Amino acid sequence: MCGDHSNGRVDRPFRACSKSGVDLRRCDPPGGRRLARGAGSLDPRRTGVRGTAWMRRRRNLMTRLRHRPALDVRVEIRGELPREEAEYARARALATAAALGPDTHALRLRLTRSRNRSVTRPALAQADVELAGVGPVRVQLATGTARESVDLVLGTLAGRAVRLREQGDIGFAVAYESAYRPQFADRPLAQRRIARHKAVVLARRGPEQAVLELLALDRRFHLFADAATGRDGLVHRCTPGGTVELCAAGTSAMPPLDLAEAARRLWLTGRPFVGWTDPGDHRARVLYRRFDGHYGLIAPVSEGRIGAGTLSAQD
Incomplete structure (x- = not known):
């Protein structure tokens, strides 16, 4: 406590803002200039600012701190996982988002532990990040342990994000069929079902842009609406070799x-996956295998949100 005892009055310092962690005694006013030379406080008795003017400046500063944009980092855990591993995943996700820079809007990390004994790499990690002016980047990999999967997927995500930001693409040199690609669980045919049905509005893209999105989102296939013809199109990776093939609805490639x-x-x-043309509406359809052994179905629609539900089209 500090103050002037000559007049029997004690000046109490202002408290720090609990939400922002910023000490208001050390903050400049919103205009960027201190109210008095050498004044490290917004105390009206030291700055000479009285009454409502001082309160208005303090309120403006509090509003600016409260509405400062925050980085959206989310970590989702599926299956049984020790608490220490979950905390490690959250810490690594926050560190990766901070290292990617201020143009990072959101980062998602999903960690799944498979119980299927046919899967030799049960720890599946899927991560995606949204970069301003670049778009989404996504990586999915699997290893034997959760911590190894987290390190591998976030390191790969950061590397691809930097290359996409600097060069505009991640290149065909990306090892698509690597030793860490997620595995499909072996499920008997009688137990398989369509576990997910996605109705999406396809974004209008040129073939070149669709290929770039296919690589950036780490997908096996990517549906889009051709900007020139308006027809549904499908680009997908071919194995081995990792080359890209373009198909259009209504052609022999999608009968x-x-x-x-x-x-x-x-x-x-x-x-x-299998792509085909629906005889009823002549739109493209894709039936794909999920990592849990079930199937997923993607069907384009005419109304809704563009690209809705397509970021995890092969989970």
């Missing part, structure tokens, strides 16, 4: 099928 025939082809070929 007219029904859902039952598409599921039969998906089972017989063992491919990660």
Whole structure:
């Protein structure tokens, strides 16, 4: 406590702002200039500012601190995981988001522990980040332990984000079929079902832009609406080699099928997905394998939010 005891009055210092952690005694006013030379406080008895003017400046400063944009970092844990591993994942996600710089809007990390004994790398980590002026970047990898998966996926995500920011793409040199690609759980055919049905509004893209999004989002396939023709298109990675193939709805590459025939082809070929054209509305459809052994179905619609639900199209 400090003050002037000559007049029997004690000056009490202002408290720090609990939400921002900033000591108001050491803050400049909103105009960026101290109210009095050498004054480190907004105390009206020291600055000479009286009454409502001082309160208005203090309120403006508090509002500015309260509405400062915050980085959105979310960590989702699925399955049984020790508390120490979950805390480690949260700490690494926060550190990665801070290291990527101020243009990072949001970072998501999802850690899944598989119980299926057929999966030799049960710790699946999926991470995506939204960069201002660049767009989303996504990586999904799997290892034997949760901590190793977190380190690997966040390190890969940071590297791809930096390259995408500096060079505009992550390049075809990315090892798509690496030793850390997530595995599909071995589930009996009689137990498989369509566990997820996504209705999406396809964004209008050129083929080149669709390929860039395919690579940046670490997908096996990517649906889009061709900006020139308006037809539904599909770009996907071919294995081995990692080359990209472009297909269009209504062509021989995406023939007219029904859902039952598409599921039969998906089972017989063992491919990660099957694309076809629906005979009713002549729009593209994709039936894909999920990592839990079930299936997922993507069907374009005409109304809604563009790209809704497509960031995790192969989870």
